[in-house]
Amino acid sequence: MGMFRVKRVDWLIGITVLTSLLTVWLVLAGLDAVFQLLRQLGNIGKNGYTLSNAIVYVLVTIPRRLYEMFIFATAIGGLLGLGGLAASGELTALRTTGLSKLRIAVSAVGVVAVVTLGVVILGETAAPWGDQQAQAMDLRVRSSGSLGETSSGLWARDGDRFINAKSSLLRQVDGHDAVQLQDVRVFTMTADGQLSRFDWAKTAEHNGKQWVFDQVRSTTLDEHGTHTTTALNEQWVSRLDPNVLQESLIQPQYLAMRDLRRNMNYLEGNGESPGVYAIAFWGRALYSLNVLVLVLCAMPFAFGALRSGGLGKRMFMGMLLAIGWYFLQKAMVSFGTVYGIPPLVANLLPAVILALAAWLYFRRHA
Numbered sequence: 001m002g003m004f005r006v007k008r009v010d011w012l013i014g015i016t017v018l019t020s021l022l023t024v025w026l027v028l029a030g031l032d033a034v035f036q037l038l039r040q041l042g043n044i045g046k047n048g049y050t051l052s053n054a055i056v057y058v059l060v061t062i063p064r065r066l067y068e069m070f071i072f073a074t075a076i077g078g079l080l081g082l083g084g085l086a087a088s089g090e091l092t093a094l095r096t097t098g099l100s101k102l103r104i105a106v107s108a109v110g111v112v113a114v115v116t117l118g119v120v121i122l123g124e125t126a127a128p129w130g131d132q133q134a135q136a137m138d139l140r141v142r143s144s145g146s147l148g149e150t151s152s153g154l155w156a157r158d159g160d161r162f163i164n165a166k167s168s169l170l171r172q173v174d175g176h177d178a179v180q181l182q183d184v185r186v187f188t189m190t191a192d193g194q195l196s197r198f199d200w201a202k203t204a205e206h207n208g209k210q211w212v213f214d215q216v217r218s219t220t221l222d223e224h225g226t227h228t229t230t231a232l233n234e235q236w237v238s239r240l241d242p243n244v245l246q247e248s249l250i251q252p253q254y255l256a257m258r259d260l261r262r263n264m265n266y267l268e269g270n271g272e273s274p275g276v277y278a279i280a281f282w283g284r285a286l287y288s289l290n291v292l293v294l295v296l297c298a299m300p301f302a303f304g305a306l307r308s309g310g311l312g313k314r315m316f317m318g319m320l321l322a323i324g325w326y327f328l329q330k331a332m333v334s335f336g337t338v339y340g341i342p343p344l345v346a347n348l349l350p351a352v353i354l355a356l357a358a359w360l361y362f363r364r365h366a
Contacts, residue, residue, distance in 0.1 A: 021077030
């Protein structure tokens with residue numbers, strides 16, 4: 001248990017690593033936000049989109065950008081922190097006092113673990129909320145203001161009809177993503193603002209040519225009363241653009257785990273593959289593990305050739321490690337999708353490979 005007892009040396013290592021991590025983190029997230037703002041400036045003037053809208057769009061997506069950039073910042077920042085101690089000779093001094101490389105690495109990983117807890121909470125609360133607000137703004141720009149997201153779901157206007165869908169999700173249809181609207185309500189109004197028809201459908205999906213209602217119930221209102229009909233499937237003539245919906249739909253990797261789990265349950269309950277939702281869910285679930293393992297794998301570079309290396313060399317090695325992990329993760333997930341490997345296993349493999357590499361190093365260089 002002595003390895004996990006907090007000592008003064010842990011504070012030295014922890015504060016050094018934390019300072020470097022926060023600096024790199026803010027720089028990466030800031031650059032990403034600036035690039036996004038430049039892209040948003042191209043939308044100014046479209047459907048009343050203003051500079052203030054562009055700024056708000058970037059601001060509400062900052063939590064998600066912080067969440068995404070954190071894992072890269074941990075690898076680069078951790079390496080910069082310990083590398084700085086190595087360059088100044090402090091790391092060598094710590095080693096001469098009897099501290100093992102693993103013990104020093106645990107001190108660095110410990111402070112990262114504390115910050116990771118807060119980042120996970122950010123990724124499950126503010127980040128999904130911010131992306132929902134950004135989605136609503138994006139919908140308004142792309143659809144001339146006829147679409148919008150509220151707490152009651154998606155709202156759209158199509159001539160004399162008002163459309164409300166409680167939720168929407170991506171499905172795999174013939175190898176391509178398609179948008180499916182759920183719990184759909186269509187209100188048809190008369191010229192004087194009176195309700196003349198109400199349609200409810202369990203789902204509405206575009207088959208490439210037209211919208212189709214599933215399990216639809218239609219009610220018409222006239223001077224003789226109300227008349228209701230039901231049908232398993234029914235063509236729905238609408239100008240609602242499925243491409244706009246698909247492009248503006250919040251990507252699964254930006255959703256909170258509870259929303260991913262709900263969509264997975266829905267698709268599985270209908271005998272369909274959860275697809276991208278399962279991949280995103282397990283990526284979220286294993287986020288903390290990936291962060292800590294990546295930091296642990298960065299530590300050996302601080303004990304090796306970087307003792308005499310400068311700041312640029314340490315940054316280069318950190319970026320190389322982070323980028324390598326990113327492509328390994330993507331490759332494993334894609335490989336799993338093609339060959340039917342469960343998403344949990346596909347997402348877990350990169351962490352296992354990195355953890356094994358770190359274990360072999362610290363076992364040989366105790």
